[in-house]
Amino acid sequence: MGKLLSIILAAVFLAPIVANAEPVGITKDIMSITVQTKNGPVKIVRNQDNNAVINPAFAKTSRKCPPFCVQPQKVAPGVETVGELEVIKYMKNGGLIIDARTVEWHVKGTIPGSKNIPYTQVASRLNELGCKKGASWDCSNAKTVLLFCNGLWCGQSPTAIRAMLREGYPASKLLYYRNGMQGWQSLGLTVVEGEMS
Numbered sequence: 001m002g003k004l005l006s007i008i009l010a011a012v013f014l015a016p017i018v019a020n021a022e023p024v025g026i027t028k029d030i031m032s033i034t035v036q037t038k039n040g041p042v043k044i045v046r047n048q049d050n051n052a053v054i055n056p057a058f059a060k061t062s063r064k065c066p067p068f069c070v071q072p073q074k075v076a077p078g079v080e081t082v083g084e085l086e087v088i089k090y091m092k093n094g095g096l097i098i099d100a101r102t103v104e105w106h107v108k109g110t111i112p113g114s115k116n117i118p119y120t121q122v123a124s125r126l127n128e129l130g131c132k133k134g135a136s137w138d139c140s141n142a143k144t145v146l147l148f149c150n151g152l153w154c155g156q157s158p159t160a161i162r163a164m165l166r167e168g169y170p171a172s173k174l175l176y177y178r179n180g181m182q183g184w185q186s187l188g189l190t191v192v193e194g195e196m197s
Contacts, residue, residue, distance in 0.1 A: 024048050024188065026088060035091045035113050037192075042112040044088060047188030057108070058151065058182040068153045071178060075158045078171025081178050082146065084187060087111070090146055090175065096129070098122070098147045099194065100160040101181075105150065106194035111184055116194055119149070119160035123167050137167045146175040151182030 024046040025031045032045040053059075073081055082090070091097065097114040099106050106116040117125050131139040149156035161174055177183075185191060 022050050024050065026189075027085065030088075033088060033092050036094070037113040042190065042192060044091065044112060044190045049188075052188055054182075055109075055185050058185050063153050065153070067155065069155065070152055071155060071158050073178065075161050075176045075178070076165055076171060076174075079161055079165075079174045079176050081176045083177075083179065084183060084189070086175075087146065087148075087177050087184075096143050096145045098129075098145050098157075098160070099149075100147045100157040101149045101154075102156070103194075103196060105181075107196065108194070109181070109185075109191040110194040111148065111181070112190055112192045114148075114194070117160075119156040119163070122160040123163040126164065126167060126169065129169070131167075131169065137169070139167070139169045139173075142169055142173045144173045144175070146177055148177035148180045148184075151180040152178060153182075154180055 023031065026033070026044070026046060032043050034041050034043050075081065087097075091111075091113060097111060099110045099114040099116045100119045100122065101116070102118050102120070103116060110116070115128075117128065126137050126139065126142075127133055129145055130141045130143040131137045132141075147157040147160055157176060157180065161176060164174065165171060181191075
């Protein structure tokens with residue numbers, strides 16, 4: 001009986017140590033990537049704590065709709081919707097990422113290297129994305145940009161994308177990360193404090 005009790009106690013006390021010792025990769029072949037930001041390099045990893053839980057700000061499942069309604073997978077014709085691995089590859093290649101959320105959300109935490117252009121301002125700030133202002137916007141030299149907001153229930157980046165399209169931004173130059181911060185944080189990926197823009 002004493003030996004059985006010792007085995008049970010050892011299992012109970014060692015289980016958390018073993019569980020926390022399991023590495024958490026981005027994929028089976030990628031543990032991390034380093035991206036350049038205006039503040040220097042940032043290492044993108046998943047949280048290595050096997051008992052970690054999502055940030056409470058993103059744990060809520062039932063938000064009032066409207067305004068927090070589920071967004072479509074396809075936000076607009078010609079705009080590609082991407083997931084986390086595509087975002088990471090895009091980051092690794094130096095792509096421009098736009099956090100379309102309001103400044104208040106952005107400063108609480110954002111995807112490393114992202115630039116905050118709130119959805120309410122994007123149509124007037126297309127010059128920052130390669131467009132030229134004349135009688136109307138000339139977006140013939142527009143940059144490819146990836147936009148995100150809070151998640152599947154957030155309409156900020158879809159609103160920004162529709163505003164950009166109305167102003168003449170080419171759909172082929174827009175990527176939509178639909179899962180947004182909720183998806184990013186649910187995977188335990190690196191988050192940094194945003195800056196006031």
